[in-house]
Amino acid sequence: MTKHVVTIGSAMARIEGHALQTYPEECCGFLFGTESPTEFQIFRAQSVSNERAGGRTHRYLMTPDQFLKAEDQAEKWDYQLMGGYHSHPDHPASPSQFDLEHALPGFVYLILSVCEGYLETWRWWMLADDHQQFDELQFTRNYKEK
Amino acid sequence: MAVSIKIPSPLRRFTEGESVVEVNGQTVEEALENLIGQFSELAPQLYNEKGELRNFVNLYVRGEDIRYLDAMATKIKDGDEVMIIPSIAGGGETLSGKAEAATTFDRDEYLRYSRHFSLPEIGLAGQRKLKEASVLIIGAGGLGSPASIYLAAVGVGHIGLVDYDVVELSNLQRQILYTSAEIGKPKLTIAKQRLQALNPNVEITTYAESLSSANAVSLFRNYDIILDGTDNFPTRYLVNDVCVFQGKPNVYGSIFRFDGQVSLFEAKEGPCYRCLYEEPPPPGLVPSCAEGGVLGVLPSVVGSLQATETIKWITGAGQTLIGRLLLFDALAMTFREVKLQKNPDCVVCGENPTITEPIDYEGFCGVSGLEEMVTVPELSVQKVKQKLDSGENHLILDVREKWEWDIAHIKEALFIPMNAIPSRLDELDPSREIVVHCKEGPRAIAMAEYLIKQGFPDVKNMTGGIKKWTIEVDPSLNLY
Numbered sequence: 001m002t003k004h005v006v007t008i009g010s011a012m013a014r015i016e017g018h019a020l021q022t023y024p025e026e027c028c029g030f031l032f033g034t035e036s037p038t039e040f041q042i043f044r045a046q047s048v049s050n051e052r053a054g055g056r057t058h059r060y061l062m063t064p065d066q067f068l069k070a071e072d073q074a075e076k077w078d079y080q081l082m083g084g085y086h087s088h089p090d091h092p093a094s095p096s097q098f099d100l101e102h103a104l105p106g107f108v109y110l111i112l113s114v115c116e117g118y119l120e121t122w123r124w125w126m127l128a129d130d131h132q133q134f135d136e137l138q139f140t141r142n143y144k145e146k
Numbered sequence: 147m148a149v150s151i152k153i154p155s156p157l158r159r160f161t162e163g164e165s166v167v168e169v170n171g172q173t174v175e176e177a178l179e180n181l182i183g184q185f186s187e188l189a190p191q192l193y194n195e196k197g198e199l200r201n202f203v204n205l206y207v208r209g210e211d212i213r214y215l216d217a218m219a220t221k222i223k224d225g226d227e228v229m230i231i232p233s234i235a236g237g238g239e240t241l242s243g244k245a246e247a248a249t250t251f252d253r254d255e256y257l258r259y260s261r262h263f264s265l266p267e268i269g270l271a272g273q274r275k276l277k278e279a280s281v282l283i284i285g286a287g288g289l290g291s292p293a294s295i296y297l298a299a300v301g302v303g304h305i306g307l308v309d310y311d312v313v314e315l316s317n318l319q320r321q322i323l324y325t326s327a328e329i330g331k332p333k334l335t336i337a338k339q340r341l342q343a344l345n346p347n348v349e350i351t352t353y354a355e356s357l358s359s360a361n362a363v364s365l366f367r368n369y370d371i372i373l374d375g376t377d378n379f380p381t382r383y384l385v386n387d388v389c390v391f392q393g394k395p396n397v398y399g400s401i402f403r404f405d406g407q408v409s410l411f412e413a414k415e416g417p418c419y420r421c422l423y424e425e426p427p428p429p430g431l432v433p434s435c436a437e438g439g440v441l442g443v444l445p446s447v448v449g450s451l452q453a454t455e456t457i458k459w460i461t462g463a464g465q466t467l468i469g470r471l472l473l474f475d476a477l478a479m480t481f482r483e484v485k486l487q488k489n490p491d492c493v494v495c496g497e498n499p500t501i502t503e504p505i506d507y508e509g510f511c512g513v514s515g516l517e518e519m520v521t522v523p524e525l526s527v528q529k530v531k532q533k534l535d536s537g538e539n540h541l542i543l544d545v546r547e548k549w550e551w552d553i554a555h556i557k558e559a560l561f562i563p564m565n566a567i568p569s570r571l572d573e574l575d576p577s578r579e580i581v582v583h584c585k586e587g588p589r590a591i592a593m594a595e596y597l598i599k600q601g602f603p604d605v606k607n608m609t610g611g612i613k614k615w616t617i618e619v620d621p622s623l624n625l626y
Binding site: 026028051052053054055058059060061062063064067068071074080081083084086088089090091095096098099101102103104105106107109131 | 155157202271275278370461
């Protein structure tokens with residue numbers, strides 16, 4: 001049984017803003033939070049620059065260096081580095097073959113579909129145990145900050 | 147050897163939550179095997195079905211990427227820390243919907259680019275960027291030759307070339323892509339063979355057409371950066387404008403006689419070509435390289451500088467020429483630079499641009515003549531010869547350059563190079579018929595027009611210039 005996802009606070013709004021801002025290029029960033037037996041709880045997001053030199057309209061890259069910094073950040077915030085997000089400009093919010101070939105196991109993937117400059121939808125994913133596909137994670141709700 | 151392996155957080159669910167695992171081993175490979183020995187669930191996470199490391203896995207020993215060391219055979223010492231650090235890549239489908247291979251290098255490529263890998267400013271990350279990048283080169287001539295050769299050699303993933311010319315004998319003095327055996331063949335056919343032979347890892351796309359307002363927008367769209375190797379003003383303004391429209395950098399280079407200019411125009415951050423030159427010079431005033439001459443090695447200096455700027459822009463190494471114009475003088479052997487300012491009133495990249503799509507560049511540069519045309523009467527070489535023989539009182543005016551005069555000239559002609567004419571008008575008698583000639587015609591027509599506008603009533607062009615004269619009237623002269 002796959003876990004559900006909840007988001008807390010302004011993380012989602014910031015991610016959406018980032019995706020719109022980089023359109024028609026892909027945006028990317030890291031997700032931080034905690035994990036319960038049934039849920040991934042996303043508290044914070046950190047945008048990073050898309051380090052792909054070319055083809056950023058349909059490709060993104062977060063480097064080992066950016067990953068290390070994200071782990072340090074997680075430690076400072078006392079959260080876990082739970083996953084990453086990226087946008088698919090003018091494409092659906094489903095993982096591509098390229099996403100699959102590069103997928104990091106155990107990592108929560110949030111994919112946003114931005115079409116013609118407007119946010120279409122977003123979906124959550126995690127690599128299946130057999131590495132052959134992604135399982136979709138059910139999104140429960142966004143909890144606003146009190 | 148006892149070493150510690152640092153596990154990234156997403157993989158800790160396969161190491162019972164451990165972030166650092168102590169293992170033994172002489173090499174990175176042995177250490178990983180022993181790690182998997184302790185946590186068998188890690189094996190399918192780190193290796194694919196073929197037993198290769200998965201794409202996201204990067205391994206570091208003592209802070210260094212093992213790809214720069216001896217890869218999996220890298221020796222480890224007691225107390226070393228081996229880090230598994232993911233890089234995260236992905237993205238939407240390509241337009242073709244095809245799965246695209248990850249940007250990796252095979253064994254030969256590691257050797258081929260080894261001198262780049264050892265440069266900290268380029269390294270693996272920079273070389274990947276080069277492989278992922280696409281460059282469109284406008285013109286496969288003097289500038290395009292060295293630029294394309296170097297960009298292919300250093301492994302730019304995709305190079306596009308635009309040129310519709312065939313190889314001519316007079317190209318070989320400077321266009322180093324071509325050889326004597328290839329005269330008469332289309333340049334791009336040869337260029338593609340040469341570049342592909344130099345580096346088979348590079349994708350070469352050729353466009354055997356002339357760049358125009360009609361095709362530039364769609365051609366540029368497929369490339370990250372445009373390298374301008376053109377030899378004429380209409381194309382240069384076209385390249386500049388479309389780069390500004392699409393937010394793409396324009397690596398500018400130009401050559402004349404012994405002088406070269408290079409800059410990087412990126413209107414998002416600095417000036418564009420129009421900020422530097424709002425308008426082209428009047429047609430005919432600046433002779434082309436064919437007319438004015440160019441030192442054979444000069445385009446290789448300038449084209450190589452353009453390739454350097456392209457590589458720096460792609461990899462992010464160093465400071466680019468954005469906002470600076472580099473001036474090279476081969477005779478004095480000096481490089482100077484001048485600062486360029488963005489023009490807030492620039493018609494394409496300024497605050498209120500008035501040009502937002504390609505215009506008629508031939509018209510803008512006066513090549514096809516939007517302003518009122520002056521018709522220059524023509525006179526055949528045979529007629530000129532008759533007039534000479536009959537002793538008519540007319541003046542033959544040779545407007546070519548001194549070196550051309552020295553190769554061949556009509557002995558009755560008055561020699562004034564075109565650039566000197568405006569200051570030497572008093573040497574011309576308006577009451578006489580003036581027959582202007584150059585090598586083949588364009589300069590003579592431009593100067594005849596100029597003289598007519600200055601009020602000389604009877605000015606004609608000798609059709610076909612001294613070339614036709616030599617062939618049809620006086621074969622004893624040298625052809626050039």
